[in-house]
Amino acid sequence: MDQDTLKALVGQAALAYVQPHSILGVGTGSTVNKFIEALAKAAIPLKGAVSSSEATTKLLQQAGIEVLDSSAVASLDWYIDGADEIDHQGFMVKGGGAALTREKIVADLADKFLCIADASKLVEVLGQFPLPVEVVPMSSAHIIRRFATLGGQATVRLAKDGQPLVTDNGMHIVDVRGLQITDPKAMEDLVSVWPGVVTVGIFAHHKASVCLLGSPEGVKTLTF
Numbered sequence: 001m002d003q004d005t006l007k008a009l010v011g012q013a014a015l016a017y018v019q020p021h022s023i024l025g026v027g028t029g030s031t032v033n034k035f036i037e038a039l040a041k042a043a044i045p046l047k048g049a050v051s052s053s054e055a056t057t058k059l060l061q062q063a064g065i066e067v068l069d070s071s072a073v074a075s076l077d078w079y080i081d082g083a084d085e086i087d088h089q090g091f092m093v094k095g096g097g098a099a100l101t102r103e104k105i106v107a108d109l110a111d112k113f114l115c116i117a118d119a120s121k122l123v124e125v126l127g128q129f130p131l132p133v134e135v136v137p138m139s140s141a142h143i144i145r146r147f148a149t150l151g152g153q154a155t156v157r158l159a160k161d162g163q164p165l166v167t168d169n170g171m172h173i174v175d176v177r178g179l180q181i182t183d184p185k186a187m188e189d190l191v192s193v194w195p196g197v198v199t200v201g202i203f204a205h206h207k208a209s210v211c212l213l214g215s216p217e218g219v220k221t222l223t224f
């Protein structure tokens, strides 16, 4: 079974967490895209969704789901999103698709985070996937130097045109290689207060409540 099929499998399985007539928080990425496809086919009636990116907003609207302004929603039951890495405690690295800031904002509105991922995303220690950090452009060089003091090699993410990638929020992303994130909460706290950091892609304070992990043997449910 290829990765795409596993993503479709967990996207489909996530439908079991969608309460009819609820408002759903929806993440970003190729796994979530499979979930939105399944949601559109299942035609579960929803009050609407709060979206974590322009890309997801477009897909939700194409599926006939109303996208609500996050400011108009005080709380959500579930936020459903993928991850770049998840560990055995439910701590995650996210932001491979540059949507981490809005993802954390919508996750913060939700009581529970449902992570949907293929089994390749499960790791012992976070940090094999380069850690994405959204930064104010003028701070990037200094933030890169700060990561070097922690043993990380950070680089500014580039778009296809070779220029720094610009996020939905008009910011840049630095990707940090070489970190062993053994204490995700401490690392999230440390980096979050550096001036210029908008959001660090460690989701420790907003960890998964449940993870649906797709493997050739089927979908495994991990509860944290």
Ligand SMILES: O=C[C@H](O)[C@H](O)[C@H](O)COP(=O)(O)O
Binding pocket: 027, 028, 029, 030, 031, 032, 081, 082, 083, 084, 093, 094, 095, 096, 097, 098, 099, 100, 103
């Ligand atoms: O910014 C992007 C997000 O954090 C995604 O949820 C994450 O990169 C996982 O994406 P995918 O499902 O494409 O592997």
